[in-house]
Amino acid sequence: MKIVVLERNSVGTDIEVSSLEELGEVTYYPNTVTPEEVRERIHDADIVVANKSPLREETMQDAKNVKLVCEFATGFDNVDIAYCRSRGIPVCNVVDYSTAMVAQHTFTLALALSQKLAHYDDYVKSGAYGAQDRFSNFDVPFYELDGKTWGIVGMGNIGRKVAKIAADFGCRVIFHSITGKSTCTDYPQVDKDTLFRESDFLSLHCPLSDLSRNFIDAEALKKMKKTAYLINVARGPVVNNEDLYQALVDGEIMGAGLDVLEKEPIHAGNPLGRLKDSNQIIITPHLAWASVEARRRCVEGVYENIRAFQNGTPKHVVNP
Numbered sequence: 001m002k003i004v005v006l007e008r009n010s011v012g013t014d015i016e017v018s019s020l021e022e023l024g025e026v027t028y029y030p031n032t033v034t035p036e037e038v039r040e041r042i043h044d045a046d047i048v049v050a051n052k053s054p055l056r057e058e059t060m061q062d063a064k065n066v067k068l069v070c071e072f073a074t075g076f077d078n079v080d081i082a083y084c085r086s087r088g089i090p091v092c093n094v095v096d097y098s099t100a101m102v103a104q105h106t107f108t109l110a111l112a113l114s115q116k117l118a119h120y121d122d123y124v125k126s127g128a129y130g131a132q133d134r135f136s137n138f139d140v141p142f143y144e145l146d147g148k149t150w151g152i153v154g155m156g157n158i159g160r161k162v163a164k165i166a167a168d169f170g171c172r173v174i175f176h177s178i179t180g181k182s183t184c185t186d187y188p189q190v191d192k193d194t195l196f197r198e199s200d201f202l203s204l205h206c207p208l209s210d211l212s213r214n215f216i217d218a219e220a221l222k223k224m225k226k227t228a229y230l231i232n233v234a235r236g237p238v239v240n241n242e243d244l245y246q247a248l249v250d251g252e253i254m255g256a257g258l259d260v261l262e263k264e265p266i267h268a269g270n271p272l273g274r275l276k277d278s279n280q281i282i283i284t285p286h287l288a289w290a291s292v293e294a295r296r297r298c299v300e301g302v303y304e305n306i307r308a309f310q311n312g313t314p315k316h317v318v319n320p
């Protein structure tokens with residue numbers, strides 16, 4: 001089988017991917033962005049491995065041999081699921097490979113912001129701490145997680161992991177299901193208004209869909225506590241970046257930690273890029289999923305998905 005890997009570098013050049021060569025004749029491309037590149041590169045492929053490359057009717061219609069699409073990811077919003085289903089092409093993702101790291105990064109952002117780590121690190125490095133005459137400094141107030149309310153949007157694998165950690169910190173955990181179909185009974189499920197009104201920390205772990213796009217907008221931000229922190233490690237368009245910028249400038253919430261943005265990489269027109277105070281906002285370059293261990297698990301997951309398909313028992317199919 002001819003396997004075309006459209007975005008080999010999406011898992012990092014430090015991660016070995018040669019195991020895929022056990023499964024077929026593999027062609028690697030460092031990155032594939034445009035529809036024209038996709039069309040040209042998959043025209044004779046049997047299996048396509050992608051991450052963000054657009055796999056839609058316009059890019060796949062001339063690729064008559066494609067029998068399987070595998071994602072170097074859990075998300076699959078780059079793929080036209082209905083079109084692939086109409087052609088009988090299974091689309092397989094990798095499940096749960098980054099749960100531990102995304103949950104860890106969620107708290108990295110929340111704790112860095114709420115404990116004002118940037119301020120206190122700068123205080124020491126500036127020489128101000130060495131120049132003072134007492135052993136401690138806590139001129140900017142910070143607070144404990146214990147006793148706070150942690151709100152979650154998206155109670156999948158990552159949401160549940162975050163909920164457990166938050167509870168271990170002593171938080172009261174609540175969550176909101178955008179689809180209204182969550183079967184989780186471990187924590188109270190609340191409506192949107194209650195979520196916004198009661199959350200001291202609100203973390204987003206939902207997939208991108210028509211229901212979740214702009215879920216956090218000006219109206220939502222106005223309902224949140226002025227002392228609240230927003231953490232987005234889901235998808236960028238779940239948060240309206242213009243509205244978040246204005247909310248931070250106006251002091252409608254205390255701060256935001258973002259690993260994802262509406263358009264990536266960040267572009268000059270995104271007003272959030274103008275905010276330079278790391279005590280108010282921290283933006284990381286979509287890396288929450290990308291620990292060395294997670295990226296290794298991702299490659300292993302793709303290998304297992306291809307092998308299972310070749311053995312006639314495909315798994316992790318998102319468009320059955």
